[in-house]
Structure formats: structure tokens, C-alpha cells
Amino acid sequence: MRLLAICLILSSCNALKIITGAKTHFDDKFIESPYQIHIPNHPFGPSRDDSPLVEVYGAKAGDLVEVFLDPGCSIPVGQGSSDGVKASFTLSALPEGEHGLYATVSTISGVHSPCSAELARYHYLNCPSGFIAVPGSHLLGVSPFCVMKFEAKNDVGVASSQASIVPWTNVTRASADTECEALGANYDLISNPEWVSIAHSIELTEQNWSGGSVGIGMIPRGHSDSLPAMPKDISDPTNPYDNTGNSAGSGWEQKRTLMLLNGEEIWDFSGNVMEWVDWSLGGTLDDGVVCGTLNEELNGDLSSCVGLVSADYQSLNGNFGSAQGFGLFRDQASGDAAVHRGGSFNSGAGAGVLAIQVQINPSSAFTNLGFRCVYRP
Known part of the structure; x- marks a missing residue:
């Protein structure tokens, strides 16, 4: 009854967050950004690989995950579909130097998440x-x-x-x-x-x-x-x-x-x-x-x-x-x-x-x- 009252006061519950165990999901009006980027082949320090494989966690099966080099998510460097656990794909050639990696999620119905916080750092040495x-x-x-x-x-x-x-x-x-x-x-x-x-x-x-x-x-x-x-x-x-x-x-x-x-x-x-x-x-x-x-x-x-x-x-x-x-x-x-x-x-x-x-x-x-x-x- 308390939840219903809150919904009535706010006039809508379309963006209601539904919590299941330790995972949080949203309906198709709003989705959260990914929460983790893992770089499996290069977990420590710099690498000579300018196109590393990344694994991005925090999207539902079929969602499109994109990775960016900037906190505004305007410089894309790779994308892939989530299997429900993670999206795995190789980044396009990175410029030399150390980079922060950010990500977004888009559902099949066209709903886009905000740009994430920095989820990983990667240092490419040429x-x-x-x-x-x-x-x-x-x-x-x-x-x-x-x-x-x-x-x-x-x-x-x-x-x-x-x-x-x-x-x-x-x-x-x-x-x-x-x-x-x-x-x-x-x-x-x-x-x-x-x-x-x-x-x-x-x-x-x-x-x-x-x-x-x-x-x-x-x-x-x-x-x-x-x-x-x-x-x-x-x-x-x-x-x-x-x-x-x-x-x-x-x-x-x-x-x-x-x-x-x-x-x-x-x-x-x-x-x-x-x-x-x-x-x-x-x-x-x-x-x-x-x-x-x-x-x-x-x-x-x-x-x-x-x-x-x-x-x-x-x-x-x-x-x-x-x-x-x-x-x-x-x-x-x-x-x-x-x-x-x-x-x-x-x-x-x-x-x-x-x-x-x-x-x-x-x-x-x-x-x-x-x-x-x-x-x-």
C-alpha cells in the first residue's frame, strides 16, 4: 500500500526500479549504465596491444554496449551485444597513452543509458x-x-x-x-x-x-x-x-x-x-x-x-x-x-x-x- 501511495503521488511508476537479489533492473523507460569493464588479457600495467579485448558487465541479453574514451561518451572505440552476463568485443585502434574507458547500454527498443563513470583504465605503449x-x-x-x-x-x-x-x-x-x-x-x-x-x-x-x-x-x-x-x-x-x-x-x-x-x-x-x-x-x-x-x-x-x-x-x-x-x-x-x-x-x-x-x-x-x-x- 505504501508503494501504491508513492506511485499515486508521483503520478507515474513507469521508471520504477525493480530489485532482484543483488541485481538491479529497470523497465524500458530507463536503464542504468554498465558497472564494470574487464580487460582479460591485460589486467596489469601497460600493453603493446592497441586493440584490446574488453568484457563489459551490466547489460541484459541483446542490449547493445558501447565503449568510449571520454566522460561524455562522445568518442566511441567499440561495441557489442550482451549475452546477459557480459558483452565481449575488441576495441578499435587506440592512440598511444593512458585512457579512461566509459560505457553506455542501448536496449533493442532504443532506450539509452547515461554515460557511465570511468570503469577501467588502459595504457597503450607503442x-x-x-x-x-x-x-x-x-x-x-x-x-x-x-x-x-x-x-x-x-x-x-x-x-x-x-x-x-x-x-x-x-x-x-x-x-x-x-x-x-x-x-x-x-x-x-x-x-x-x-x-x-x-x-x-x-x-x-x-x-x-x-x-x-x-x-x-x-x-x-x-x-x-x-x-x-x-x-x-x-x-x-x-x-x-x-x-x-x-x-x-x-x-x-x-x-x-x-x-x-x-x-x-x-x-x-x-x-x-x-x-x-x-x-x-x-x-x-x-x-x-x-x-x-x-x-x-x-x-x-x-x-x-x-x-x-x-x-x-x-x-x-x-x-x-x-x-x-x-x-x-x-x-x-x-x-x-x-x-x-x-x-x-x-x-x-x-x-x-x-x-x-x-x-x-x-x-x-x-x-x-x-x-x-x-x-x-
Whole structure:
């Protein structure tokens, strides 16, 4: 009787909201906008896919769902029909950058919902060929960027990211920086903050851990057991143990691939060859820290390192070291020295995604020391 009285006072109940369990429906005079957009193939961080698959929830079977790039729902980028649970469709090619996604619903009788609030965000990075997208890190002040999927290779005098060819070694740090910058605007030698942001993304990805969950077991060290005692190319990109003589059943820790949170795969980020880094992001080359003679766990006593802070070298957990596949902190330098990371084919337990060494003069060049370039959009 109370409901009837309200209807009489309002003169009409055509837009009456009918609640069934946890779901809310409307008659054909008014409908609500969708309430969720899910991007199943790219749940974390930026992606190189400019036309992602989306799943939109909050429409009845047969309703038309449209997705837009603006809060006024005036820039459409895709549409599809709901099956009663969700509407699944691929967006049209997006411009580079981070986008908010909004949606509307239209019934078969032509009734349209309001434009929704922002239901999802998607960051499209137009990475160069051979580069992968990296989420970046608010903690480290690193924006999303692109990095070589493979260690830099010497392809007729040009730094290239490809499976074939052994890594480009016997290169000084200045030369490595020059080769990266020669690729064009916004290319550079990877910086230490960018290196650590990749390592943190690897740390948080459960597929990398031998125990199947973050912090359980260890992550692979890559080709680091001197078998063979040389850097290796990649003959079969589908085999993560390629050219190591190992497999998932024997020598698991020699696996050469690691996954990032956004689903990207990177090769030889640990092991194979050490890699030069610029200690600071952008600007001129920076040598970084000076510690004196040191061979220490990453969670050990590093008080002798002037200016070093935990964000420069530690895991997010703070306690992961060589036993978990993160490597060691080594400094045997006297005089001028620069930082290289990751370890090489002969580093053993010292190799790891956060292995850090300050042992070599920046003008030196060795057969187990290479580099990797980044692209900053």
C-alpha cells in the first residue's frame, strides 16, 4: 500500500526500479549504465596491444554496449551485444597513452543509458620492434617505458633486440650509451631505477617462482653455471632453457625467461652477460655508489656504501637475496668504477635480477659484459 501511495503521488511508476537479489533492473523507460569493464588479457600495467579485448558487465541479453574514451561518451572505440552476463568485443585502434574507458547500454527498443563513470583504465605503449612494455614504478619515480626484450645484439653495427646473434659484448659503458642513443629520439641506456622497476615486477609475478606463489621457493638465475662458459644466443625462442642444456626437470634455475606483471616476457635479465646501467634516469651518465671491497647479500650490511638507499638495489620484500635467485651485491673496485647488473654466465649464485656489481672501470670492456636499451615515450 505504501508503494501504491508513492506511485499515486508521483503520478507515474513507469521508471520504477525493480530489485532482484543483488541485481538491479529497470523497465524500458530507463536503464542504468554498465558497472564494470574487464580487460582479460591485460589486467596489469601497460600493453603493446592497441586493440584490446574488453568484457563489459551490466547489460541484459541483446542490449547493445558501447565503449568510449571520454566522460561524455562522445568518442566511441567499440561495441557489442550482451549475452546477459557480459558483452565481449575488441576495441578499435587506440592512440598511444593512458585512457579512461566509459560505457553506455542501448536496449533493442532504443532506450539509452547515461554515460557511465570511468570503469577501467588502459595504457597503450607503442613500443619499437623487439621491445616490451614495462609498468614503471611510483615508488621509484619511473613512468611506463619500453625495454629490449633481449640483450642488445650487434646487427651490422646497430644495437638490435632479437633472439639470434650472441649479445653485444666488449663494449664500454659510454659506447653502450652511444649505441642506444643512436637508435633515435627517446632511446637510452637502461637506468638503475628502470632496472629495479623491472626486477620488482618480476618479483611480484607468481609464475616466476618455483613454488608457484610469490616468495615461495626461488626465481630463475638464467644462464649462470658456466655450462657453457660463454654467452649464448637464442636458437629456439619457444624454449626458455635454450642453449643451456637444462630443462624444467633438471637445472630449473637456469631458465632464461622471466615474466612481468603485465604478461610481457623478458630474456636473460639475469645471467648470460652482465649489463651496464646508468645509475640515474636521464641526463649524463652517472657512476653511482662506491662501497669498497664487498661481497654481500642484498639484505646484508651495506653501511659502507656512501649514498646508497634500499630502493637502489633491494627487493620489495626487503629480505630476498641469492637463495631466492635475486643475486649478490659485489664491489671490488678501487678508483673509478661503474655499475653493471644481472650477473653473467659464470656468476653462479651471484647472478640474479637484482645482482649489482661495482667492479669495473666504465672504460673497460669484457666478453661477459653487455647492455640493454630502453625507449621512453
